[in-house]
Amino acid sequence: MPDSSKDVSIPAALAPSTGIPTPGDRLAGLWYAHYPAVLAYARRRATEETAKEVASAAFTVLWRRIDQPLDDPLPWLLGVARRELANQRRGEARRRRLGIRARTPMPTEPDPADRTVDQAEARAALARLRDDDREVLMLVAWEGLDPARAATVLGITPAAFAVRLHRARRRLESHLTSPEESAR
Helix, strand or coil: CCCHHHCCCCCHHHCCCCCCCCHHHHHHHHHHHHHHHHHHHHHCCCCHHHHHHHHHHHHHHHHHCCCCCCCCHHHHHHHHHHHHHHHHHHHHHHHHHCCCCCCCCCCCCCCHHHHCHHHHHHHHHHHHCCHHHHHHHHHHHCCCCCHHHHHHHHCCCHHHHHHHHHHHHHHHHHHHHCHHHHCC
16 A cells, blocks of 8 residues: 555545545645646646646556555656657657648747847757756756756666766856857
8 A cells, every 4th residue: 555644635625535545536636736847847848738738648647556656756757747748759750750740830929038138048058958968957947856856857866867967067058158169
């Protein structure tokens, strides 16, 4: 039986009458506690529609494994979302290779991060990084995860994550200090 001491509390209206949380109650509690963070993670990496699909998929996987205890569900959920985003990108690449066009146009909402020059320069430098460097930096800076939890998302040790983070920061600094040289 899973350790219920790590369960997230759920709204009183959803609390079971027996006092013993059911799997559905546990899922609801985890959803209320972590869905906003998982959705925000996906939104920063994909369109709104894709982000909602990715967040839903992460909780579908959680439901299938609801009886398996999780020490810290957020990094686990972000790892599932990360893999789902990769699946989405691979699927999109396959559709492009096959010549199939998406039926709905991409949203053209302006990005608030483009409002200032400093943010634009930072985003440009971030865009020039390799995908793995960008992901390491985003997990720490945008998702607010400490290195140990971010390492869980990537499925690596905290020590390996610390090395990747150090190198990614160094590369980002290089792009920020000499953007014309690092663009080559």
